[in-house]
Amino acid sequence: MRNGLYFSVALHVTVILLALVTLPAPKVLPSIPSAVAVELVDIGDVTNFKKSDKPTDKVKAPQKRIVKETPLPVAPQQDQPKPVEQKPEEKPEPAPEPKPEPKPVEKAEEKPEPTPDKVVDAEAEKVKKVEPKKAEEPKPKKAEAKPAKPKPTKDKAKKKDDFDPTQIAALLNKVPDKKEKTQAEESTQAVSDDQTESAFASKLSMTEIDAFRAQMVKCWTVPAGAANAADLVVQIEVNLNKDGTLASPPQLVNSGRLSDPYFRAAADSAMRAIRMCQPYKMPADKYDGWKELELDFNPRDMLGG
Amino acid sequence: MNQAVQNRKPGRRVVRFAGLLAVAVMMLANLAVPAKAALKIEITQGNMNPLPIAITDFSGQQAKDAAVGSDIAGVISNDLDRSGLFKPLAKASFIDKPTDINVQPRFADWRVINAQALVTGQVQVQPDGRLKVEFRLWDVYGEQQLVGLQFFTTPQNWRRVAHLVADAIYQRLTGESGYFDTRIVYVSEAGPKGKRVKRLAIMDQDGYNPRVLTDGRDLVLTPRFSPNSQEITYLSYHNNRPRVYLLDLETGQQEVVGDFPGMTFAPRFSPDGQRVVMSLQKGGNADIYTMDLRTRRVTRITNTAAIDTAPSYSPDGKFITFESDRGGTQQVYVMNADGSNQHRISFGKGSYATPVWSPRGDLIAFTKLTGGQFQIGVISPDGSGERILTSGYHNEGPTWAPNGRVLMLFRETPGASGGPNLWSVDLTGYNERKVQTPTFASDPAWSPLLE
Numbered sequence: 001m002r003n004g005l006y007f008s009v010a011l012h013v014t015v016i017l018l019a020l021v022t023l024p025a026p027k028v029l030p031s032i033p034s035a036v037a038v039e040l041v042d043i044g045d046v047t048n049f050k051k052s053d054k055p056t057d058k059v060k061a062p063q064k065r066i067v068k069e070t071p072l073p074v075a076p077q078q079d080q081p082k083p084v085e086q087k088p089e090e091k092p093e094p095a096p097e098p099k100p101e102p103k104p105v106e107k108a109e110e111k112p113e114p115t116p117d118k119v120v121d122a123e124a125e126k127v128k129k130v131e132p133k134k135a136e137e138p139k140p141k142k143a144e145a146k147p148a149k150p151k152p153t154k155d156k157a158k159k160k161d162d163f164d165p166t167q168i169a170a171l172l173n174k175v176p177d178k179k180e181k182t183q184a185e186e187s188t189q190a191v192s193d194d195q196t197e198s199a200f201a202s203k204l205s206m207t208e209i210d211a212f213r214a215q216m217v218k219c220w221t222v223p224a225g226a227a228n229a230a231d232l233v234v235q236i237e238v239n240l241n242k243d244g245t246l247a248s249p250p251q252l253v254n255s256g257r258l259s260d261p262y263f264r265a266a267a268d269s270a271m272r273a274i275r276m277c278q279p280y281k282m283p284a285d286k287y288d289g290w291k292e293l294e295l296d297f298n299p300r301d302m303l304g305g
Numbered sequence: 306m307n308q309a310v311q312n313r314k315p316g317r318r319v320v321r322f323a324g325l326l327a328v329a330v331m332m333l334a335n336l337a338v339p340a341k342a343a344l345k346i347e348i349t350q351g352n353m354n355p356l357p358i359a360i361t362d363f364s365g366q367q368a369k370d371a372a373v374g375s376d377i378a379g380v381i382s383n384d385l386d387r388s389g390l391f392k393p394l395a396k397a398s399f400i401d402k403p404t405d406i407n408v409q410p411r412f413a414d415w416r417v418i419n420a421q422a423l424v425t426g427q428v429q430v431q432p433d434g435r436l437k438v439e440f441r442l443w444d445v446y447g448e449q450q451l452v453g454l455q456f457f458t459t460p461q462n463w464r465r466v467a468h469l470v471a472d473a474i475y476q477r478l479t480g481e482s483g484y485f486d487t488r489i490v491y492v493s494e495a496g497p498k499g500k501r502v503k504r505l506a507i508m509d510q511d512g513y514n515p516r517v518l519t520d521g522r523d524l525v526l527t528p529r530f531s532p533n534s535q536e537i538t539y540l541s542y543h544n545n546r547p548r549v550y551l552l553d554l555e556t557g558q559q560e561v562v563g564d565f566p567g568m569t570f571a572p573r574f575s576p577d578g579q580r581v582v583m584s585l586q587k588g589g590n591a592d593i594y595t596m597d598l599r600t601r602r603v604t605r606i607t608n609t610a611a612i613d614t615a616p617s618y619s620p621d622g623k624f625i626t627f628e629s630d631r632g633g634t635q636q637v638y639v640m641n642a643d644g645s646n647q648h649r650i651s652f653g654k655g656s657y658a659t660p661v662w663s664p665r666g667d668l669i670a671f672t673k674l675t676g677g678q679f680q681i682g683v684i685s686p687d688g689s690g691e692r693i694l695t696s697g698y699h700n701e702g703p704t705w706a707p708n709g710r711v712l713m714l715f716r717e718t719p720g721a722s723g724g725p726n727l728w729s730v731d732l733t734g735y736n737e738r739k740v741q742t743p744t745f746a747s748d749p750a751w752s753p754l755l756e
Contacts, residue, residue, distance in 0.1 A: 209346055220351030221421070223479050237343065265480030268444065268451070272421055273351070275446035292343040301349040 220273035244279035270297040355392035363426035380467035389736030484706040494745040512741040584614035650688035665709030694734040
C-alpha cells in the first residue's frame with residue numbers, strides 16, 4: 001500500500017517536472033493574446049447587452065436619425081397648413097442640404113423638451129409614439145455620461161459626414177422610417193431597464209470601442225479603388241500613450257500585399273487615418289485595456305455596391 | 306487524486322491517469338498565463354469625403370517657367386477636383402511655400418490646413434528647348450514621399466504632362482488607374498434647332514483643345530474610339546444612306562467599312578481593335594455582324610426577325626451585349642462572341658437601349674426609358690444589381706472612362722433654345738459634372754489612355 005502511494009507520488013512529481021520542462025510548446029503561445037482579447041471584448045459585450053439589447057448596431061443609427069427627424073416637423077410648422085402625410089416624403093430632400101440640418105439638431109441637443117412638443121403637435125393625431133420619443137431624449141445624455149467626449153464627436157461626425165451608407169439607405173428608402181420607430185420603442189425599454197444597473201462597466205466596453213470607431217469615421221477616408229476588392233482588410237498595430245497620442249509609429253501587420261496598388265492605397269489611407277485621429281479620447285483609467293490596439297480596417301460595409 | 310489512489314489498489318492505470326490529469330492541469334495553467342493583450346478593433350466605417358489635397362504651383366527658375374508651373378498646377382487641380390474624389394485646397398490657405406522640391410516640406414504647416422496629401426513640383430526649360438516637369442506627392446501625416454516622377458516634353462505639350470501628373474496622383478492615392486490623359490470624340494452641333502450642322506469633333510477629357518474633324522456636309526452619328534486610340538469609327542449619312550466609316554486621326558483618312566446592300570448602324574470596335582461589330586438593317590429587320598478590318602470578311606452573329614442592334618464587346622472579347630426587341634420591348638441581351646447562348650439580362654419596367662460594356666468588365670451601362678424619364682444606369686453582366694445613376698428629361702449615349710469609374714453621356718434640354726450637352730457622372734451617381742464644349746454636343750465617346 002505505502003509503496004504504491006510513494007510510487008504514485010514519485011511518478012506524479014516526475015511527470016509534473018517533465019511537463020514543466022517539455023510541455024510549454026512554442027506554438028501554444030501565439031494563440032494566447034487573441035484568446036484574451038476576445039474575452040475583453042466579450043466582457044464589454046455583456047455590459048452593453050444590458051444597455052440596449054439586441055438591436056445594438058441598428059439602434060445606433062436610428063438614434064441619430066431620430067434626432068435628425070426633429071428638425072423636419074419644424075419646417076412644416078412654419079408653413080403650418082401642410083398636412084401631416086407629406087412629411088415622410090419631404091424627409092429625403094432636406095437631408096442632403098447642409099443648412100437646415102445643423103441648426104435644428106443643435107436645438108435638439110440643447111433644449112430637448114421643445115422639439116418633442118413640436119413632434120407632438122405634428123404627429124399626435126397620427127400615432128401615439130409621442131411618449132417613446134420623449135423617453136429617447138434622456139438616452140443620448142446617459143450614453144454620453146461615460147465616454148463624455150467621444151460620443152459628441154460621433155454625433156458631429158454623423159452630422160457632417162453621414163451621407164454614408166446608413167444615411168443613404170435612409171434617404172432612399174421611405175419604408176424603413178416606420179421600422180425605425182418601432183426599433184426605437186424597443187430600445188427605450190431596454191434603456192429603462194438599464195438605468196438601474198448602469199454602474200457596471202469597468203473594462204473597456206463596447207460603447208467605448210464604438211466611440212473609438214466613431215473617431216475613425218471622421219478620419220478614415222475610404223479609397224475609391226477599394227471597391228474593386230472585397231478582401232482589402234488592412235491590419236495595423238498601434239501603441240498609444242496615456243494621453244491618447246501615438247507612442248510609436250503604427251505598424252502594418254499584413255504588409256505582404258504592398259505590391260498591389262489597391263492594397264497600398266488602402267493601407268496608406270488607414271495609416272493616415274490613425275495618425276490624423278490622434279489624440280484618441282479614451283478613458284484614462286482603463287489605459288491597460290487600450291494601450292495596445294490591433295486595428296482591422298475593412299471597407300466592405302462602405303462599398304456594398 | 307490521492308484519495309483515489311488510496312482507496313484503490315495502486316494500479317499503474319490509476320497512476321497514469323493521475324499523471325495525465327496533472328499534465329492537463331499544467332497545460333491549463335500555461336494557457337492562463339496572461340500575455341501581452343492587444344485589443345482588437347475592427348473598423349468598418351469610414352467616410353467617402355473627397356480627400357483634401359494641397360497642390361502648390363510648380364516652381365521655376367525663370368518667370369516664364371514659373372508661369373507654366375502655375376498653369377500645370379491649375380490643370381492638375383481641375384482634374385482631381387472633377388473626379389469628385391479629391392478636394393484641392395485653396396492656395397490662399399497655404400502657409401508653407403515650397404520652392405525647392407528636393408527639400409522636404411514642413412509637414413506641420415500642411416497639417417494645420419488639414420491637407421492629407423501635398424503635391425510639389427518644378428518646371429525647367431532644358432538647353433535643347435524641351436520642358437522638364439518634376440513633381441513629388443507627399444503624405445502629410447506619414448511624412449513621406451508617395452510618388453516622384455519627371456517628364457520631358459515639348460513646351461506645347463504642358464497640358465498633357467499635367468494630365469499625366471494628375472493620373473499618377475490619382476492612381477497612387479486611389480489604387481485605381483487614372484483617366485485624365487484621355488480625349489473625347491463627340492458630335493458638335495451648331496445652328497438653330499431643326500437645322501443643326503453636325504460635325505465630328507475631338508477634345509481633351511477636360512474640354513480643352515477642341516478640334517473639328519469633319520466639314521459638316523454629311524450628318525454624323527455615334528462615333529466610337531478604337532482601343533488603340535488612333536482610329537474612330539462612326540456613322541455618316543451619305544446620299545441619305547447611313548454608312549459605317551473609319552477615320553484615322555493621324556492621317557485624316559476616311560473609308561467606308563464594307564459595302565452592304567442595306568443600311569449599317571451602331572458600329573463599335575472589338576477590344577483588340579481588329580474587328581468592327583455593327584448592325585445591318587434590311588426592311589424592318591436588323592441583325593448583328595462583325596467585320597474583320599484586315600481581311601474585310603463579314604460574319605453574321607445574330608439571325609432573328611427582330612431588331613438586334615447596339616452591340617458592344619466585353620473587354621476580354623468573349624461576349625457581346627446588345628439590344629433587341631425580340632421579346633416585345635427593347636431589352637439588353639448578352640451572348641457569346643460567336644452568337645451562341647443569347648439571353649436577356651434586363652427585366653425592369655421600361656425599355657433598355659445602347660448597352661455598353663465597362664472597360665473593367667464588371668458592369669454594363671445602358672439607357673433606360675421608363676415613366677417618361679430617360680435614365681442612365683448600370684447592371685451586372687449576369688443581370689443582377691441594376692442601379693440608376695441619373696434620371697431626367699433626356700439622357701442618352703453612355704460611354705465609359707478607361708478605368709470604368711466614370712461615365713460620360715449627353716443630355717438634351719427642352720425648349721426652343723435647348724440643346725444637347727455633355728455630362729459626366731461617376732459610378733456612385735453623386736458626382737455629376739457638365740463638360741464644357743464650344744457648341745452643343747452629343748454622342749460622346751471616351752478614348753482609352755493615350756500612349
